[in-house]
Amino acid sequence: MSSVLDLAGVTVRRGTSTILDSVDWQVNEGERWIVLGPNGAGKTTLLQIVAARMHPTSGTATVLGSTLGRVDVFELRPRIGLSSAALAERLPTGEAVRDVVLTAAYGVTGRWTESYDELDDQRAKDLLAAFGVDHLADRTYGTLSEGERKRVQIARALMTDPELLLLDEPGAGLDLGGREELVAALSELASDPASPVLVHVTHHVEEIPPGFTHLLLMKKGGIQAAGPLEEVLTADNLSAAFGLPLVVAHGGGRWLARAAR
């Protein structure tokens, strides 16, 4: 099995704060990871490193076989799909939904004078269909609901056919129906062997889609536990990570957590 991510002693410091503290993490081909942890644990910072958007202050981060600091990140980034709130804010609200997905082929966020071939066009259509939003292709992006936007953002992140797909809190701001639709779409993606390696950051165990295989549980810039999902997602580990006594339940492929009484 080849290594898709290999982080060794990855540390990020800003001023006097240590945001990531000597993180070791390996991800292999075919794995689907959840990154879970409380606010401020360092999840987004970790994702910025593996997205080749940030370099560690110390330690080594090898992403898709390339070690950050020794590689041209502009060659590496198209191989990584990223969907995050920060990127979503840069999408022009006046753009047609189809173009929001299509422009990812050139790594831009607004259609200008680039020309796209029929294959690109077809791929954008297929991705919108895969996430159940193909009927919105001609709508203006700014008129979509939050749940519809989230699905368009994931379709966009897949446009370059990445080897690694990073999703930073794709369920944030969704209502119950929107969350359940997203969980179903991500579950389908997870169970397709042709899908890239997936890393899905969330705060909520209820958002873990069936088909995800591994869990990285973070706490205060470090790792509380990491490994196969069913081994790591225990009441003890979750209680330690979130700093309160929790009970965990598992059924029908889904997870639930609540405070212990």
Ligand SMILES: Nc1ncnc2c1ncn2[C@@H]1O[C@H](COP(=O)(O)OP(=O)(O)OP(=O)(O)O)[C@@H](O)[C@H]1O
């Ligand atoms: N540039 C920076 N300078 C100083 N502190 C920072 C900087 N960037 C992030 N931090 C701090 O690092 C910590 C981790 O932030 P990060 O956004 O990675 O956490 P997170 O787990 O994604 O949190 P959340 O769940 O709230 O989104 C936070 O306490 C944050 O305030």
